[in-house]
Amino acid sequence: MSPSNFSIRPPAWEGLEPAIPGWEVASKDIAFQIAKVVGSEGKFWAAKFGDVVSDRMFRLDEPDGRKFIFKILEDSEVCQSEEAEKASAWLASNKVPVVVASGQYRLPSGEVIVKMPYLEGRRVGLAVDELFAFGVSLAKLHKALRNVPHRERWRLRTAQRLKALSKTRQYIVSSGVELGPYPQRLLNLANDAELDFERSQWFTQPLHGDVNPGNVLILNNTPVFMDFEDTAHSVLPVEYEVLFAIERFVLVRVDNDLEASRLGKAFLHGYRSQIKTELQSVYIEPVQVLRSLALRSLMVLVNGELSGSKVLESEWKKFFFLEKMSRYRAEVILNIFKD
Known part of the structure; x- marks a missing residue:
């Protein structure tokens, strides 16, 4: 089987909890290259994740x-980055709170470098009011994205990607090939x-x-919101993103089932305070949707390994x-949507 022609992006961190980078002084060589290209001066830092110093992410003070x-x-990331800039710039012009890149440059090596503001913020906390506010903001983002000018091109790209991932799945089933650990x-x-990660209906x-x-x-x-690199191939049911958010912001961070249910409901109530007519289908099979999303991600990894x-x-x-978590915590997931 020939691998599909979309790239697998290296993870920004390992595991499920986002890494908060430390910073150490960048080498004079890379600092000089960036400063010369972007026309800025100051102190350059290289991002550090654990003991690993990044050669792709830097901060300028x-x-x-x-x-x-x-x-x-x-x-392989340049086209995605350009689409992400279009999405975030359009959203910002429509008063959606997003991070917008402030420039794109080319280093002497030919590599493209993107400049963005460094924001002194914090992560969404595990509190009812913060999860409610996050739900409200995600709903507003979804409302705005319905009218983004590039949506039909992105719809086609999404369909092509899903078709490729489905072909990868069929290949595994028909061949029985052994991939991954x-x-x-x-x-x-x-x-x-x-x-079913397509849900074409x-x-x-x-x-x-x-x-x-x-x-x-x-x-x-x-x-x-920041990092819209996946938006250009994510014309999908809103249920996917609502469940994905509950999974990542609540289920993987909260072991206690009662607390996870309470926080998940807070997020969902915030979302539904802005969008009242959607999410009917999510009540039917939320556990299977989450399991399907995990399978879709595994197919991306398979495609990467094949390529x-x-x-x-x-x-x-x-x-x-x-x-596995979706199956073992099915009762909690179902309870979040029980109202």
Whole structure:
């Protein structure tokens, strides 16, 4: 089987909890290159995740106190970044609180570097009022994205991506090929007829595409969204993103079932305070939707491995864990939607 022609983006961090980077002084060479290209001066820092110093993410502290983030993109990320800039710029022009890139440059090496403001925010907390506010903000984001000018092009791109992932799934089922650290578990999930990540009969619209705790900051008590790299292939049912948010902001962070249910309901009440007519289908089978999303992510990893990309074992484990969690915490998930 020939791998599909979309790239697998390296994870920003390993595991499910977003890493908060530390910073150490960047090498003089890379600092000089960036400063020369962007025409800025100041102190450059390299992001540090644990003991690993990034060679793709940097921070600039300018003499006047302003701070910026610079990300060096892989070739395969440039088109996604350009689409993300279009989405965030349009949303900002419509008064949606998002982070917008402030420039794109090319280094002497030919690599593209993106400049963004560095924001001193914090993550969404595990409190009823914050989860409610996050639900309100996500609903407002979804309302705005319904009218984004690029939605029909993105709809086509989404359909192509889903078709490619479905072909990958069919290949695993028909060939029985062994991939990843748990090939039998992968084959069992691919064979599970109850799992459907296409849901072609459901209403779809553009979504953020990766609403995880690392992509939402609280600034001045307002949730602010960033990193829209997945929006251009995320014209999908809103149920996907609502459940994804509950999974990442609540279920993986809260072990206590009663507390998880309380916080999940707070988020959902916030969302439904803005959008009252959607989410009918999510009440039917939320557990199966979450399991299907885990399978979809595993198919992305399969496609990456087939195309020769290095897939971290931690990435395989992450999505197998999420699929298992959806089954083991089914009662909690169902209770969140019981009103």
